[in-house]
Amino acid sequence: xxxxxxxxxxxxxxxxxxxxxxxxxxxxxxxxxxxxxxxxxxxxxxxxxxxxxxxxxxxxxxxxxxxxxxxxxxxxxxxxxxxxxxxxxxxxxxxxxxxxxxxxxxxxxxxxxxxxxxxxxxxxxxxxxxxxxxxxxxxxxxxxxxxxxxxxxxxxxxxxxxxxxxxxxxxxxxxxxxxxxxxxxxxxxxxxxxxxxxxxxxxxxxxxxxxxxxxxxxxxxxxxxxxxxxxxxxxxxxxxxxxxxxxxxxxxxxxxxxxxxxxxxxxxxxxxxxxxxxxxxxxxxxxxxxxxxxxxxxxxxxxxxxxxxxxxxxxxxxxxxxxxxxxxxxxxxxxxxxxxxxxxxxxxx
Amino acid sequence: xxxxxxxxxxxxxxxxxxxxxxxxxxxxxxxxxxxxxxxxxxxxxxxxxxxxxxxxxxxxxxxxxxxxxxxxxxxxxxxxxxxxxxxxxxxxxxxxxxxxxxxxxxxxxxxxxxxxxxxxxxxxxxxxxxxxxxxxxxxxxxxxxxxxxxxxxxxxxxxxxxxxxxxxxxxxxxxxxxxxxxxxxxxxxxxxxxxxxxxxxxxxxxxxxxxxxxxxxxxxxxxxxxxxxxxxxxxxxxxxxxxxxxxxxxxxxxxxxxxxxxxxxxxxxxxxxxxxxxxxxxxxxxxxxxxxxxxxxxxxxxxxxxxxxxxxxxxxxxxxxxx
Ligand SMILES: Cc1ncc(C[n+]2csc(CCOP(=O)(O)OP(=O)(O)O)c2C)c(N)n1
Ligand SMILES: [Mg+2]
Numbered sequence: 092x093x094x095x096x097x098x099x100x101x102x103x104x105x106x107x108x109x110x111x112x113x114x115x116x117x118x119x120x121x122x123x124x125x126x127x128x129x130x131x132x133x134x135x136x137x138x139x140x141x142x143x144x145x146x147x148x149x150x151x152x153x154x155x156x157x158x159x160x161x162x163x164x165x166x167x168x169x170x171x172x173x174x175x176x177x178x179x180x181x182x183x184x185x186x187x188x189x190x191x192x193x194x195x196x197x198x199x200x201x202x203x204x205x206x207x208x209x210x211x212x213x214x215x216x217x218x219x220x221x222x223x224x225x226x227x228x229x230x231x232x233x234x235x236x237x238x239x240x241x242x243x244x245x246x247x248x249x250x251x252x253x254x255x256x257x258x259x260x261x262x263x264x265x266x267x268x269x270x271x272x273x274x275x276x277x278x279x280x281x282x283x284x285x286x287x288x289x290x291x292x293x294x295x296x297x298x299x300x301x302x303x304x305x306x307x308x309x310x311x312x313x314x315x316x317x318x319x320x321x322x323x324x325x326x327x328x329x330x331x332x333x334x335x336x337x338x339x340x341x342x343x344x345x346x347x348x349x350x351x352x353x354x355x356x357x358x359x360x361x362x363x364x365x366x367x368x369x370x371x372x373x374x375x376x377x378x379x380x381x382x383x384x385x386x387x388x389x390x391x392x393x394x395x396x397x398x399x400x401x402x403x404x405x406x407x408x409x410x411x412x413x414x415x416x417x418x419x420x421x422x423x424x425x426x427x428x429x430x431x432x433x434x435x436x437x438x439x440x
Numbered sequence: 441x442x443x444x445x446x447x448x449x450x451x452x453x454x455x456x457x458x459x460x461x462x463x464x465x466x467x468x469x470x471x472x473x474x475x476x477x478x479x480x481x482x483x484x485x486x487x488x489x490x491x492x493x494x495x496x497x498x499x500x501x502x503x504x505x506x507x508x509x510x511x512x513x514x515x516x517x518x519x520x521x522x523x524x525x526x527x528x529x530x531x532x533x534x535x536x537x538x539x540x541x542x543x544x545x546x547x548x549x550x551x552x553x554x555x556x557x558x559x560x561x562x563x564x565x566x567x568x569x570x571x572x573x574x575x576x577x578x579x580x581x582x583x584x585x586x587x588x589x590x591x592x593x594x595x596x597x598x599x600x601x602x603x604x605x606x607x608x609x610x611x612x613x614x615x616x617x618x619x620x621x622x623x624x625x626x627x628x629x630x631x632x633x634x635x636x637x638x639x640x641x642x643x644x645x646x647x648x649x650x651x652x653x654x655x656x657x658x659x660x661x662x663x664x665x666x667x668x669x670x671x672x673x674x675x676x677x678x679x680x681x682x683x684x685x686x687x688x689x690x691x692x693x694x695x696x697x698x699x700x701x702x703x704x705x706x707x708x709x710x711x712x713x714x715x716x717x718x719x720x721x722x723x724x725x726x727x728x729x730x731x732x733x734x735x736x737x738x739x740x741x742x743x744x745x746x747x748x749x750x751x752x753x754x755x756x757x758x759x760x761x762x763x
Contacts, residue, residue, distance in 0.1 A: 120622075215477045219555065391529060391535075391538055391539055392533075392752060394753055395757060
């Protein structure tokens with residue numbers, strides 16, 4: 092199959108969705124500038140022009156309300172943010188209006204509204220430009236949260252979001268943007284709430300989101316050399332959260348490690364662990380392991396950044412711990428990590 | 441130029457502006473070494489605004505800033521060593537290496553910090569002013585921000601609240617006509633911001649942001665009003681960023697602005713034009729200026745060596761200062 096980069100898949104999905112449905116229009120800070128959100132909105136801007144791709148002021152909160160109003164009047168806005176951190180400015184409109192309008196109106200109205208936002212990481216972007224805030228949105232009934240890990244899903248999940256009649260938040264990890272993978276040329280729609288087993292194995296299940304899926308696959312390679320066989324599940328969407336697929340895998344392996352791009356506490360890993368505990372506790376042969384960010388803001392210093400982010404080494408360690416008798420118990424105080432992982436990200440931001 | 445400003449202060453303008461220029465140019469030279477590992481927004485071309493306003497402040501007054509905060513930090517007296525060590529992510533940085541370029545702070549000089557969320561610190565500056573009022577002090581608070589900050593709702597709520605309460609705050613808008621690649625014409629109804637600020641019921645003026653004396657005079661008037669309890673002022677200082685939005689390079693090749701436009705503004709270099717004026721008026725001779733430049737050169741070189749030689753924060757520092 093033809094290969095595309097993740098960002099190219101987003102561009103293609105947007106253009107195909109816009110061609111099929113003239114209700115869709117794009118808006119956001121920088122969507123119509125020369126760089127077009129790392130190339131993802133440039134194509135749509137050139138193809139559809141300024142009436143369908145609207146450059147905006149830095150008014151994120153208001154534009155979210157504007158998008159909701161437009162959605163109520165028959166359009167499907169796609170609001171794009173260069174960082175998911177900026178969504179914090181829009182929480183009132185998102186949580187109190189977008190997520191509630193359908194319910195509060197007794198189902199007489201709907202808000203077809205797609206939001207794209209990027210998760211930053213690396214090169215000292217620090218506490219306000221590299222958060223991974225999926226849990227904040229996934230907490231809210233009425234919002235769906237998708238987190239594609241591959242170019243194929245970046246296209247398929249965005250296409251689905253753009254045909255969904257309720258608000259969907261698409262969180263894209265910046266480090267995935269330049270990665271390539273097979274992407275179907277025709278429009279296709281990946282259903283929300285269906286996790287995928289992306290690597291079959293028998294000893295331990297690793298359920299990951301977004302960037303952490305690739306990290307889990309790397310861990311699987313390393314552990315294979317030790318004779319440990321990982322099954323890797325790509326959750327694909329944080330809400331709906333497909334715990335059934337995870338439980339089906341746990342039935343096979345009896346062991347689970349969850350790898351999230353967000354903080355450990357009160358996040359997707361906590362929710363999934365709770366559901367697995369509720370749904371298939373009896374299948375677990377060891378305590379569930381979690382690999383997530385330590386509960387601190389992102390530091391700027393490269394020395395601290397290196398130990399902040401867990402990767403394949405930490406996933407492998409968590410896997411070994413679930414295999415060593417009763418699991419690892421409480422989380423270690425700091426991620427040991429810091430192994431060199433190829434070329435360091437250094438922008439563009 | 442009015443002559444009411446004493447020569448010593450005019451010289452101080454030069455020293456402060458030249459320090460910022462030297463520090464920023466050092467970053468341009470060093471950035472390719474990839475040891476400054478953080479997104480860095482340079483203020484080259486905009487030095488007169490930070491210096492003109494901060495020269496009108498005294499100890500006890502405070503400033504808050506945004507992503508482009510180096511000039512404000514230095515103009516308020518932040519240590520050059522502390523800034524470079526912070527850029528290098530070192531434990532000796534002004535924020536222990538945890539903040540980086542976009543979050544410089546030095547509470548001991550009154551620089552209360554910077555947010556990388558556009559307009560994020562504007563209401564905080566109003567809060568600093570409210571604190572002064574509640575504590576019955578006559579300290580003045582300053583908010584520095586760019587033209588795009590005016591597009592945020594929180595800006596207008598801040599202006600309205602400050603006006604309502606007559607708070608001692610000075611809002612300083614560095615209107616460099618762009619937000620990343622987008623010109624102000626695509627974002628606002630007019631390139632003149634101050635008249636819209638005035639609609640909130642506070643004093644508002646527009647000044648040439650490349651003329652440090654003009655900025656100082658507007659700043660001094662605003663600070664004096666605030667200190668007398670007569671309320672807030674909004675100062676729009678038109679200026680221009682020479683380099684790309686973030687990083688050390690020029691960006692005229694991207695197509696959002698022309699070389700001719702940049703050349704026009706570079707011809708109005710705020711540092712060089714102050715130097716020319718001071719020399720013409722016999723306040724700062726070429727020789728004096730050269731010796732100031734040499735001192736600043738040495739100061740920045742020292743800060744860079746200090747930063748490079750400093751240790752990185754210990755791993756345990758990751759988890760401190762949280763809760
Ligand atoms: C709320 C918010 N939206 C978007 C951004 C991304 N961003 C960072 S700086 C910037 C441009 C800001 O322009 P301006 O306020 O004029 O300041 P300048 O960079 O020109 O000094 C943008 C869009 C951000 N940091 N915060
Ligand atoms: Mg600007």
